[in-house]
Amino acid sequence: MNSVIAFIVIFGALVFFHELGHFVFAKRAGILCREFAIGMGPKVLAFKRNETQYTLRLLPIGGYVRMAGEDAELMELKPGFRAGLIMGQDEKVEKVVLNNKDRYPDLRVIEVAEADLEKELYIKGYEEGEETLQRFELSEKAVFIEDGVETQIAPWNRQFNSKKLYQRFLTIFAGPAMNFVLAFIVLSIIGMSAGIPVDRAVLGDIVPDDPADQAGLEKGDEVIAISGEEISSWADLTGIVSESPGEELTIDVQRGDESLSFNVTPEERTFEQGEETISQGIIGVYNPRIESPSIFQSIQYGAEQTYFWTVTIFDLLGDLITGQFSIDALAGPVGIYKSTEEVAKAGIYQLMQWGAILSINLGIMNLLPLPALDGGRLLFFGFEALRGKPIDRQKEGMVHFVGFALLMLLMIVVTWNDIQRYFL
Structure with a gap:
């Protein structure tokens, strides 16, 4: 039940902030927003304030802002009515x-x-x-x-297509942009609350009963060498440990004025990466952190982490395009739920970080220049700027329709892979 709640809260927050970006800039442009919806399918909760109906829908798989003029206005009065x-x-x-x-x-x-x-x-x-x-x-x-x-x-001056190009561009771009803003805020809060990790070969918190604790290592120990190999950073330490599951390591540390050595055997942990099973060693230690960082340090940490995960996700996309990353490794709603279930067991800060990564991922995916996505619509705005006039709406609509159909097909394939991976 906790996993279900965590999944709904995280996914709901991602969708809410994404649609809030569209909504705020649409309102600023004077566009009539008929509905602000979180979720898809039948309505669970609905209320109207001013011009907009706010709805919570049954299926937590998306959301939308229904703006006047995006689709043909259905209201008409024909002669004889x-x-x-x-x-x-x-x-x-x-x-x-x-x-x-x-x-x-x-x-x-x-x-x-x-x-x-x-x-x-x-x-x-x-x-x-x-x-x-x-x-x-x-x-x-x-x-x-x-x-x-x-x-x-919806008078013409309140419709989406009546607005200047830059207003329409900002209205669409604001959705993905808000996902990056959300990630930045969450990661900054993590830095402020949990401390900021630093790349030093000093042990942070020790996990009770894990190999490091059983061997006698303590928080604050500075690692000097592992099995004769000099250690100067946290990355050095984790690199050797992760590559040595089941192998006994001799860890030399400096504890105050004492030089001590401990024999530690990393525990083997496995996880799935596509069709491949990856084995990794862990000893149960966290990296050192700056305790009670300043607001500036926390903001800097949030910005650095947002940049890091953005670059990492783009690298993975590049691997997918070049064939170095299999489509079977992609996760749909089922895969994201299962991953959220595992992350939730690690604690609230890990869950918050996972939510921030998903938010960045959602922002990037929506900015891809593919039909039916925000990036596809922004691409058409680019064509409009070059041509000096908009693309025929019927032709654009057909492109988005085909793109949406292909995306739904991809979603079905990815979801089926998730079901086979986790349940069959």
Whole structure:
């Protein structure tokens, strides 16, 4: 149960911050945001504030901000429609009732002759019993009511595609960017709370009953040499230990004024990397840390770690493209859940770091110039900047549709590999 909660909290936080980036910059650009959703599928919880409906949905596998104009606006009033109008104090139409008109008293029922719901915002029609064509002005926030459901109209100046290129670019780019911001914040908090690791060959905390503890090593011991090989950094120490599972090592340390030697046999741990099983030695020690670092040190640590993991993930992508990294090693939702389950056992700071790495990964994946991803949309904005006019929306939509279908196919393959790896 704890693993399920950890997975939902982490994945929910990643999606929330990603969509929050889109949402904030869309609102700043004046775009009408119809819905801010966390999760996919049926609604579990929903409430509306101002113009936006906020929803929590059943499946924790994504989220979205539904912006006016991204898809074709479905509201229309064709000639011959009968509609009920509710007027505001400024004599502009505030509500247009399409059916069940008997539920609303004091309606002005008209037969529509003409309507413009985007540019000039008006409805022309004939009231019951009248032969004179009348023009009714629409409020910019007028709503349509159909089967009791209210939908706000989207004037052209409130639609996504009406905005300047830089505004649309920032709105889309802000989603992945917020994933990097989230990772930076989390990693900075880890540095501030748990201390900042330093690359010194000094033992930090010792894991009880692990090989180092059983051999008599203590926190603060400075490692001078391992089996005759001089040690000058934490990387040197971990490199030798990890490559020596099951082999007895002689560790020479300086403890205060004493020079001591201990025989330690690293315990063998294995983990899966794609189809390959990797064996690694551990002795149960943590690296030394700067205790109670300053805010500046913590921020610097957060920035350095964000950069490190960004470069590491890009390197892995490069290996995937060149064939050095098998597609079988990719993880889908099932694989991420299983990894989260393992990391959760190691403690809260390891879980927070794992969440930060996933956030960076999500940001990078979304910036890839692939159809249906944020990066694909940014690529089309680049084409628009070069051409001086946007790509035909139907053609762009078809490209994104095909890209989405291929991504779903990849997700199915990766998820099936996860199921085979962990359950079959």
